[in-house]
Amino acid sequence: MPPDHLLDDYVDPYDDPAARGRRHGPLRVGLGGPVGSGKTALAAALCRTLGAELDLAVVTNDIYTTEDADFLRRHAVLPDDRIEAVQTGCCPHTAIRDDITANLDAVELLEARHPGLELVLVESGGDNLTASFSYGLVDVQVFVVDVAGGDKVPRKGGPGVTASDLLVVNKTDLAPLVGADLDVMRRDAAAVRGGKPTLLISLREDPAATEVAAWVRQQLRSRAAQHA
Amino acid sequence: MTAALLALADSRLPAGGHTHSGGVEQAIVAGLVHDPRSLEVFLRRRLVTSGAVAAGAAAAAAREGGGAPADRRAGWARIDAETDARTPSPALRRASRQQGRGLVRVGRRAWPAAVWDDLPDRPHHPLALGVAAVAAGLGPDDAARAAAYLAVTGPATAAQRLLAMDPITVATVTARLGDEVDRVAAATSTTSTGISSRTPPGTSPGTSTGVSTGTTDGDGRDPDWLPADTDPLLDLLAEVHADRGDRYFAS
Numbered sequence: 001m002p003p004d005h006l007l008d009d010y011v012d013p014y015d016d017p018a019a020r021g022r023r024h025g026p027l028r029v030g031l032g033g034p035v036g037s038g039k040t041a042l043a044a045a046l047c048r049t050l051g052a053e054l055d056l057a058v059v060t061n062d063i064y065t066t067e068d069a070d071f072l073r074r075h076a077v078l079p080d081d082r083i084e085a086v087q088t089g090c091c092p093h094t095a096i097r098d099d100i101t102a103n104l105d106a107v108e109l110l111e112a113r114h115p116g117l118e119l120v121l122v123e124s125g126g127d128n129l130t131a132s133f134s135y136g137l138v139d140v141q142v143f144v145v146d147v148a149g150g151d152k153v154p155r156k157g158g159p160g161v162t163a164s165d166l167l168v169v170n171k172t173d174l175a176p177l178v179g180a181d182l183d184v185m186r187r188d189a190a191a192v193r194g195g196k197p198t199l200l201i202s203l204r205e206d207p208a209a210t211e212v213a214a215w216v217r218q219q220l221r222s223r224a225a226q227h228a
Numbered sequence: 229m230t231a232a233l234l235a236l237a238d239s240r241l242p243a244g245g246h247t248h249s250g251g252v253e254q255a256i257v258a259g260l261v262h263d264p265r266s267l268e269v270f271l272r273r274r275l276v277t278s279g280a281v282a283a284g285a286a287a288a289a290a291r292e293g294g295g296a297p298a299d300r301r302a303g304w305a306r307i308d309a310e311t312d313a314r315t316p317s318p319a320l321r322r323a324s325r326q327q328g329r330g331l332v333r334v335g336r337r338a339w340p341a342a343v344w345d346d347l348p349d350r351p352h353h354p355l356a357l358g359v360a361a362v363a364a365g366l367g368p369d370d371a372a373r374a375a376a377y378l379a380v381t382g383p384a385t386a387a388q389r390l391l392a393m394d395p396i397t398v399a400t401v402t403a404r405l406g407d408e409v410d411r412v413a414a415a416t417s418t419t420s421t422g423i424s425s426r427t428p429p430g431t432s433p434g435t436s437t438g439v440s441t442g443t444t445d446g447d448g449r450d451p452d453w454l455p456a457d458t459d460p461l462l463d464l465l466a467e468v469h470a471d472r473g474d475r476y477f478a479s
Contacts, residue, residue, distance in 0.1 A: 064474045087478040089247040090389040101244025101330035102478065 024227070026056075026117040027220050028107060030096065030133035032160055033144035035126030038170040038203055040068045042144055043123045045209035046216065047077035054220075056119040057082040057110040059103060061092055063125055084110055092125025100137040107137070118220065129158030140165040140219050142212070147171045151180040154189040154198075162192045166199065166215055173202040232339070232364035236357065236374045239381060244330030248323055249390070249477035250274060250383030251462045254469035256390050267387050268401045271380050272408060277459035279379030280412050281314050282354040283372040284455035287417035289358020290371035293343055301346040304355060307454075311352040314456050317463035319470035321352075323479030328356035339363035372417035376409045386477060416455050 031039045043058055050056060058078060060068040062085060069085035072078055084106040088095040095102055103122060111117055122138055124131060133141045143164035145153045148171055154161055161167060167189055175182050182200055189198040199211050235241060252270060255261040261270045285307055292303035315321050328351040335356065336344045341363035347356065354375050361371035381402055388398040469475060 064476065066473065087247055087475060089249065089386065089478070090476045091246060094246050098240075099242035099244060099246050101242060101333065102247045102326075104333070105244070105326065105329065 025111060026120045027140070027216075027223055028120045028122060028138040029216060029219070030122045030124065030138035030141035031144060032096065032124040032127065032131050032133060032141060032164070033168075034128060034146075034149065037126075037144045037146040037149070038168075039123050039126070039144050040071050041203045042142075042168065042170070042209055042212065043068075043121050044072055044075050044077045045203055045207055046121060046213055047072065049208045049210070049213040050119065050216065051078065054118045055114060055116045056121065057084070057114060057117055059083075059106045059110065059120065059122045060085045061088050061095055061103065061123060061125040063088070063092070068123060081113060082110065088125055093127050093131050096122070096124045096137060097132060097134045100134050103137050119216070129153070129156060129160055132159040132163060139223065142166045142168055144168045144170055147175050147180045147182070147185070148178050150178070151175075151182070151184045152188075154185050154192065157192050161189070162194075164196070165219075166197055166212070167193060168212060169198065169200045170203055172200050173204050232366055233361075233370045233374060235338070236360055236364065236366070236370075237377045237381075239385060241334060242330075243334050244327055245378070245382050246385070247478045248327060248382060249386035249479065250379070251465045251469070251479070252383035252387045253390060253475060253477045254465040254472075256387065258465065258468075261387060262391070264393065264397050264401055267384070267391075267393075267398070268404065270387075271384060271401065271405055273459065274383060274462065275376060275379050275405065275408055275412055277457045278320075278462055279376050279409075280416050280455040280457045281311070282357075282375040282379055283413050284416040285311050285314075285352065285354035286358040286361070286371040286375035287368035288454055289355045290361040290366065290368040291358075293359065293362030297342075297346055300343065304346060304351070304359070305348050307358075308348050308351055308355050310454055311354060314454070314458050315352070316458065317466045319466040319479060320463060322470075323466070324353045325350040326478065327353040331356040331360060335360040335363060339365075369413065369417045372413040373410070376413040376416070380405050380409060390476065 031043055033039050047056065047058065058072060060072070060083065062068050066085045069083050072083050073080060086095065086102040086106050107120055107122065110120060124133065141164050143160035145161065147169060169185055172182060186198065186200060197215065199215070201209065201211060203209060239245060251274065252261055255270055261267050289304060289307050292300050292307070295303060312321060315324060331353060332344065332347060332351065339360065343359055343362050347359055357375050358371045361367065361374065384398050384402050387393065388395055466479060469479065
């Protein structure tokens with residue numbers, strides 16, 4: 001075999017020590033979705049519901065500096081030192097997918113500050129239906145849309161709707177008011193999601209986000225089992 | 229080698245640069261930048277001031293790469309301190325170290341090399357750029373070119389987003405500055421010709437930065453002879469910007 005085909009000292013260039021380490025670090029959950037669909041409200045609900053049982057922290061990505069971080073602080077769902085806000089340079093989409101440096105910095109800062117961290121929620125800035133997280137930044141991602149945007153949103157698809165690990169359709173309480181058919185949304189989502197779960201919820205009626213919190217617990221359990 | 233230089237200067241290299249405006253966000257708020265002409269003026273000013281400082285530090289860092297590990301560690305620590313001395317604004321220091329960390333993160337995997345381990349923690353961005361050049365097999369001239377070029381393209385893209393300018397116009401502004409970028413890179417990577425008038429070797433008042441730098445050998449290895457063309461306007465803009473609660477960019 002020619003010398004350049006010898007693999008004795010071969011170092012896999014795609015083998016990322018950081019990614020390997022992450023199996024033992026906190027589970028990183030991305031929360032993405034259009035503006036106003038309830039990403040921050042969901043992050044706050046998860047903090048309230050899971051905060052007592054899990055060591056957790058949140059990274060927010062705002063249009064401006066700290067809008068969503070301030071919301072979380074105001075609602076006192078987490079101590080200040082467990083919330084990090086990053087600026088996204090007019091491009092929230094880039095910061096969660098194409099160049100995740102600012103978000104990695106924030107996550108690593110939280111991990112260093114809280115060595116026992118079990119869960120980090122990374123809430124993206126509001127974007128459009130094509131927004132999705134790089135798996136270099138998060139382990140699993142939740143895409144949040146809402147009923148008020150119309151019941152055709154799941155049918156329109158886009159990476160957030162089709163490829164997210166969990167699709168959340170929020171504000172089901174508004175369905176009768178906006179003439180949205182929840183059965184249509186459920187059916188259309190199932191058709192494009194290849195068996196991945198969809199939850200139809202109302203954070204107004206269930207401020208604890210019970211079902212989403214249960215899904216997050218399930219993710220933690222399955223990852224623990226996978227790397228046991 | 230050229231491909232590695234192009235990769236280092238490419239805005240798509242995921243090193244976090246897209247979240248920094250290089251001062252242009254605050255310059256726009258202050259009314260200093262509002263159209264292509266004023267953008268060109270701002271970019272030229274940034275290029276010959278902080279751009280020259282960055283290019284000089286990047287070239288000096290790349291020059292240290294050939295030494296023994298202990299020498300190179302000491303050299304890079306010294307360049308890091310010298311860059312601090314040339315960056316009086318705490319906000320700009322933070323921004324530089326943040327981008328340095330981002331570049332190290334991608335550089336370590338894109339161009340694996342032992343030299344990365346000799347860098348101080350969270351190095352200044354020009355220092356990281358110089359080390360990336362070493363790791364990628366490039367020289368001091370290339371490191372200076374990348375630094376000078378990035379000093380212009382980062383804020384140009386930020387201005388394009390903030391002012392919703394025609395991207396072709398912004399590309400034209402950047403292209404018009406091409407010769408100036410080359411001139412700054414060439415002048416700063418060899419210390420025999422400076423960007424602006426500086427005290428010539430031999431009459432140096434000494435280590436004004438308080439950092440001991442050893443002998444001046446005239447070949448540019450002494451960080452005392454790094455460009456020091458810091459711009460007070462950029463320092464001021466950065467500090468005002470950092471205090472705002474409604475900024476899009478990290479700096």
